[in-house]
Amino acid sequence: MRLALLLASVALVAPATLLAQTAAAIQADANGELKKLFHESDEEQLRLNPLSAIFRGDMRYADRLGEFGTDAYYNASRAAAERDLQRLRAIDRARLTPTNQIAYDVFEFQTLDTIESLKPEMLALTAVRPVDHFFGFHVFYPGFASGKGAAPFKTVQDYENNLKRHRDYVKAIDVAIMRFRQGMASGVVQPKLVVNNVIDQLNLQIDQGVEGSTFYLPVKAFPDGISAADRTRLTAEYAATLKDGILPAYVRLRDFLKNEYLPVAREGHGLVHMKGGDKLYAYLVRNNTTLDMTPEQVHQLGLSEVARIKNDMEAIRTRVGFTGTLSQFFEHLRTDAKFKPKDREGYLQAYYAIGKRVDARIREQFSTIPKTPLEIRYYEPYREKTSAGGSYEPGSPDGKRPGVFYFNAYDLPSRSLNGMETLYLHEGAPGHHFQIALAMENAELPAFMRFGGVTAYSEGWGLYAEQLWKELGMETDPYQRMGGLQDEMLRAMRLVVDTGIHAKGWTRDQAIAYMLGNSSMSRTEATAEVERYIAIPGQALAYKVGQLTISRVKAKAQKELGAKFDPRDFHAQVLMTGALPMAVLEKKIDNWIAARKAA
Template sequence: MKNATRLGWLTLAALTLATPAWAQQQSADARFKQIYETEWAWRNGQAGISNSGEAQPNNARLDTVDAANQQRRLDYWQKVLADLSTIDVKQLSAEDQVNYAVYRAQVQNLLAVQQFKQWQMPFNSDSAFWSDLGYVLNADDLRTPQDFRRYLDRLGQVPAYFDQQIDNMRDGLARGFTVPRAVLDGRDVSIAAVAELKDPTQTSFYKPFQHIPVSVPADQATAMQDEARKVIAGKVIPAYAKLLTFFRNDYVPKARTTLAAEAMPDGKAWYRQQIVEYTTLDLDPGAVHQVGLEQVAKIHAEMVKTMLESGFKGSFPEFLHFLRTDPQFHAKTPDELLMRSAWVAKQVDGQLAKLFGRLPRQRFAIVPVAPDIAPYYTSGRGGANAYLVNTYDLPSRPLYNVAALTLHESAPGHSLQLALAAEQKGQPAFRREGYISAYGEGWGLYSEYLGNEMGIYKTPYERFGYLTYQMWRACRLVVDTGIHHLGWTRQQAIDYLTDNTALSTREIANEVDRYISWPGQALSYELGYLKILELRRKAEQALGPKFDIRHFHDTLLQIGSVPLPVLEQRIDRFIAEGGPEPDFGCDCAKPAAVKAPL
């Protein structure tokens, strides 16, 4: 048997040597595809891995997040990474070489999460497993009785899911791996919003049962509504109540008193990994801090110039105080803020054809942020389906920032980029559905820059709002590394943003808490933006009159969410090929030129 096995390997080696290059490429592509398709199915079926390793439908139950399953994930991704290392990247097709670079980085980041046991800290000041539960439950797309039955089953699994998360958080407390105590005040509000309800029909979890399609038989609909009330009252609300007790009595009192990521267990290595994950670059925190200082000085000079153009006669600090306090800069009602956002979005619509050759067919809604999370949520958040606008505490949402915020979060920012990525055909699912912060947030910040070329910033105040948003992202490089590498206090970070930006007091406090509890993520915006701007200047200079801004933007968007070094390689090829229009391979719209009516 051993001789037969040896003979088999010798035969395989001989065949490999005799295999032409195209066949070796096909073999490498096929092997790579097998690896990522198997892992992707496993990743998206985490809750139901069978003994054969075959993924079960992930909408059947909530995820299993206990320590034993976390170890299985670590083991699995270690094996995937080892399998990837057996592939000769040079034998892959050009497209799969890009796929490989994206996918390998993705798996390395997933593995790092397991190695550093980040699952023991399953929330930050921006998001949390309990407030994201509606998304996890997939409650927005229920049509058939089977859909509603699966949703009811998942609701019944909430207590076990929360118990696992609580156990993980206890383990994090035991080793000092927690969200800092300094940013926990008020974070229990979104838990209490469910835990203290008496009527199950008042929870967001019951909403799908208020709009059951008429195609569902009436007797089934009534029965499911009854069951939903029982499950929510008997399982979901008590699970939130148990979490609230643990959060208030155990987690908050025992949370760490330090702020820096580097003060955590294995903190220096963890913070460096956070930088790698969010920027796609292996950068020293000190170097990032210096880039931030340089950008802050540069943008400050532009802000002073714009202040003078506005006619203001006082000092820079006095101008910031004027912007934060004068009633003319504040919406009187939530609807006024929403309508101002919509007006900016429609102005942008009229300019997109000048800058883009391809646009997504999907449209986004403008939606106010939910009341239970609004007090500590950001001013806005954009996705393919919706642009969320925070209408809580209107004096903290100045109107001069609305234009830059809308450009970043809706179009041509996140809503446009994410929708276009989802409509592409031919790319693997891990690329269509993946999100790399340096690319996505860099694009969002670059979209704010495009507001200048679209003529969106019409007054000195709106231009100053744009600059304060630019300054805000540059300050993040200084503040994030200041907190997590240099030992800054929370107040130091607040003071730095207060002195350099026109953000409101509430926005600044919320943002600083976000940086404290989410190390590294804040670095992605400015570094991604600077790279995109650098690549545009490079293409403009190299191509001269052949440079077409629409082709450049389409190329950036066509490749999708990729690490910055991969993006640079793509633009280098774009330049070498003479700046051609890319082939999206999708059913996306090609806009007609905008013409004035007769």
């Protein structure tokens, strides 16, 4: 309408002025349409995924869990993505501002990927395996609803919303059983190893009973302002929901998996042993790296990185005066008591001390620091055995709920003090905490860029953050530097082992042996890692591929800009537009280099 009015007034305006006004109107129209698309798409995603809204502090849908796993959910998600793509393609990208062109590219990449993942032939390989021991709902949801997670427990309404979500959770468990049965009928099933791990996790939660349950924690710590009568009522309702709803549902799922599903689950661990697994793994490689790489290319990249890092490890072995072989040095690091944490509390406080040292130097490398505070915790007992060495849980966009760096204190004699600094750099500052919090706090970004994720970017950034050890004054102790190399080696080995398991048919024991032979990881750590790759194929490939891309574009910027290169500016370019696919990130940095050279 605005354009029509402008064109109708052509005789009243000088030609040059008219052209400028028309061009401005066209650009404003294109950018306005893009903003509208992003907003409406985000609204639909929040409606379909209520927990995502809660993580943002948006309580409009806090009384529901959503219909994840149902046909209605998948159909609605696919239809929404197809509509979004059609609307996006109708917008002239050339008319957009430079920042919105980046947003256009990211949205297009993510929407195309969503459509591919929701094709019926792909869902036939994924939806029928709804639970694993790493990303299953039963692993995530208890912590979310514990009073210590993202779900708020400040008002009576918060407590009642949680009860309503619990009812949806029971339904979701039964939907999972239905999906598993479909997989049994089609021959697409989980490995026995994954099923046994899930059964063990369910048993741990069932054995908690009612008052010992993680779900019961909110009624053990009511906030001020909730009346005695409401406390009594809610405590009874929480107990009844557990006794009559969640725990029986857990028993149903556990008994189904044990008695019906486990006997037909596959023996082979990798997707190469699953019907349609080769097609699925090829997609997962592309999805997690955001690059058009084959499993064999990833495998060979991993082998070359392992060899390179091993040479650096040999240099550390020589530096500390260890006279044995590298394998013997690994065993020394693996077993010597001086490298082991003594207790959980001391372990926790040591991480906080590392954080203070990083904070003292961080502004030398970063111009913007997150407002969201960072908290450090060890994993809860119900999930620590099968969890990774560390992870990050985002805070809230307003900074009121802190981001949380979780570390694993299970089987303390198997843990190492040597990897603490590098793990903090990855999960805390300037790793995931900076990467996620800075995006969320940037209200100028569209929501999908503030709150969305691209695994190669996010995990690549975490590993890249580890590489800043020297600039931040960390790993001055050779054993901590060895810990840094250990973590980099872990990410390199992942390229070899993940592809080995899912494309080459490696066994669990073969993969564990490879990791023990090329690092000082304990058997407990190596086992948890390998079983993670078995449960969530492809995800572990993102770290090294993403880090190598970020490091490569940084080296290019340093070379071309010379004295004009400022790491604070570079890091702002990488971080301040949220998670980007690797090709989009590289294009952005190229444009930044050109602009800086011209300045």
